Amino acid sequence: MKKASEILFSQNHQIIEEWEKRAKKEILASKNTEQLVLRNQLPHLLDGIADIMSRYKEFEHVKEDENYEEIINNSIDHGRHRATSSQYTVKHILEEYILFHRVITDVLRKNDCYTAEVGILLKYTLETAMLNSADSFNNSLQDMRQKLVGTLAHDMRNPISAALFAIDIMRYEHGEERFNKVKKMTERSLRKSIELMEGLLDAISVQAGDGITLNFDEIDLLKDIKWVRDEAQEVYDNKIELVAPDTEIKGVFDGTAIRRVLENLINNGVKYGSLDQPITVKVDEDESQVSLKVHNSGDSIPEEKQEKIFDFLNSSHDEKTGQHKSWGMGLTLVKIVAEAHGGNAKISSNEKDGTTFTITLEKFLNIPGRTTSKLNYVSMQ
The missing domain is CATH 1.10.490.10 (Globins)
Structure with missing residues (x-):
């Protein structure tokens, strides 16, 4: 031989x-x-x-x-x-x-x-x-389906919980203005749950190479960002600071997907960051791109985890030990959405500066309509 x-x-x-x-x-x-x-x-x-x-x-x-x-x-x-x-x-x-x-x-x-x-x-x-x-x-296909379904199911908890909370505190005797405000909060949360449920049905039938289904439209992204910040401020004790341009941020985006990305990043910032420090959302833009940064103080993420934290099929997501076990599921979504918009997702984390997640989005890469995102290969080596 x-x-x-x-x-x-x-x-x-x-x-x-x-x-x-x-x-x-x-x-x-x-x-x-x-x-x-x-x-x-x-x-x-x-x-x-x-x-x-x-x-x-x-x-x-x-x-x-x-x-x-x-x-x-x-x-x-x-x-x-x-x-x-x-x-x-x-x-x-x-x-x-x-x-x-x-x-x-x-x-x-x-x-x-x-x-x-x-x-x-x-x-x-x-x-x-x-x-x-x-x-x-x-x-791997089964793993994809489970993680996509798990991500969507995880994200559905917040709006459903918010809707139940709003119904529980809804009292007409508190005044018409207060009543209508709580009613709108309930309607908004339920609409969001329906949107996520449609994505859940898509995820069940995912094929090789498929990620999540996105619906692109020409929108003012700043409205969605402010919406997430305002809702998060109602839910969390941490102060949620928003640093953003005063003007509109027009482009072709999937507003629902980007809202979910910000919600995940803010939620992680609250969960793993300092309880007495604010979560900062910073928005920058130029003619072609938008940059979103979510920062929290507190314990940093180990460097070895940073390298693979966005990996979709990485086996480290299944580890049964470690402080940051649950980072992977939400960050899978972050990476998919960023890349579907022609951008990327990055992390910077150390003891001195805290943790910052940055995603970039191309404003006009996509055209309005429905499409399925693609997954990038992650080597096990």
């Missing part, structure tokens, strides 16, 4: 290029996938197989090889990636591995080094990689 190993090492690039060419021709879901994204973990998988071949003459000892575990890990990562790629299904993943097997076999036969032992090793490792990748794909 040593000769086969040398061929796979020396022709790794050519094999991947040939596979990619055939994949784009034969696998429908791969046609619109970028080159680097499409290749994903396959070059590492190929190197792993070649490395095993270089050290064994027979197949018997392959299962005990440490590098074989790396092959499995690469295939799991491959499946997770495909779960965040639009239009992919398990069928497409299986087709990718079958095609990969054929390309490798063709190259080895062309170089007169395809033997029975080589064939058995290829068949075993690639079939195992295929099964792990497909299983990882399905698990």
Whole structure:
């Protein structure tokens, strides 16, 4: 198998290029996938197989090889990636591995080094990689649905609780003005719950690569920001300070989604920040972008958590220990919404300055209408 190993090492690039060419021709879901994204973990998988071949003459000892575990890990990562790629299904993943097997076999036969032992090793490792990748794909999709549903269900608690509270304190004898104010608060909270419920139904049927459904419209974003600040001030003991332009902030946004983002960030600031310090919401804009910053004092977030705090499929979100266990769910939404608006989400946190979350939004990237956001791949490595 040593000769086969040398061929796979020396022709790794050519094999991947040939596979990619055939994949784009034969696998429908791969046609619109970028080159680097499409290749994903396959070059590492190929190197792993070649490395095993270089050290064994027979197949018997392959299962005990440490590098074989790396092959499995690469295939799991491959499946997770495909779960965040639009239009992919398990069928497409299986087709990718079958095609990969054929390309490798063709190259080895062309170089007169395809033997029975080589064939058995290829068949075993690639079939195992295929099964792990497909299983990882399905698990990741399920994880996405659970997290999207969990995020939406979590966000529905606040408006429903606010509506119940408003109904409980609604008394006509307190005066017509007070009565009408509380009535409007109730109506507003219930409308928001209905909007979130529609998103909940969308999340249940999420497909590979899908995030949340957004409804873009040309609005004054500052109204939504002030709405969130005013409602938060009624709910929390912390002072909620707003530093924003005096004029309108016009653009094409999903106002409901951005309200949810701010609510999550303010809620986290209250939950993890100092009880006696204000939460500051700072808004800046230029001709093309809006920047939203939410700052709180108090304990900082560990640097190792900062690096992956927005990751959608990161396993650290499932940790059962740690002070900031629940950061992940709301921040999943923050990242998705920011990227759907052509922007990004960042965090800065240290003991001296406290914690600041910053999201940027492009004003006119989108057009009015309904669309489904896309998820970005998060490597487990």
